[in-house]
Amino acid sequence: MSMQPARVEFLTALLRGWHGKCPRCGAGTLFGSFLKMRSHCLACDLALEPYRADDAPAYFTILAVGHIVVPLVLVLERYGDHPPLWFHALLWLPLSVVLALYLLGHIKGTVIALLWAHRIPAPKPSTGSFDSSA
Numbered sequence: 128m129s130m131q132p133a134r135v136e137f138l139t140a141l142l143r144g145w146h147g148k149c150p151r152c153g154a155g156t157l158f159g160s161f162l163k164m165r166s167h168c169l170a171c172d173l174a175l176e177p178y179r180a181d182d183a184p185a186y187f188t189i190l191a192v193g194h195i196v197v198p199l200v201l202v203l204e205r206y207g208d209h210p211p212l213w214f215h216a217l218l219w220l221p222l223s224v225v226l227a228l229y230l231l232g233h234i235k236g237t238v239i240a241l242l243w244a245h246r247i248p249a250p251k252p253s254t255g256s257f258d259s260s261a
């Protein structure tokens with residue numbers, strides 16, 4: 128009898144990642160602290176180290192926050208009474224930071240789940256030597 132884990136639906140894996148859970152079992156957590164990845168799932172022992180999100184979560188977070196905040200700024204400018212710049216700074220800067228901090232972990236978990244679902248581990252470092260003395 129094989130101990131092969133059950134196949135996980137793609138969207139289920141992404142949702143588990145969004146919630147910071149292991150994409151395979153949904154029980155273990157992806158992060159040891161705010162954005163620090165665990166080396167493996169504590170529940171099912173899935174190796175998480177090979178799945179590195181790198182800069183993708185930051186990119187997608189900036190994209191999402193920009194697409195939320197900028198239209199709101201434009202709506203306020205268009206339909207508001209042209210509030211002063213200090214008002215914009217006081218409103219949009221904290222909102223942008225809070226949104227980014229909220230979304231970053233969710234998006235990072237989703238990217239990790241996406242990489243796992245498509246079995247895309249980070250490439251191993253090259254073992255070729257670079258000879259700078261030539």
Ligand SMILES: [Zn+2]
Nearest residue numbers: 149152168171
């Ligand atoms: Zn797991």
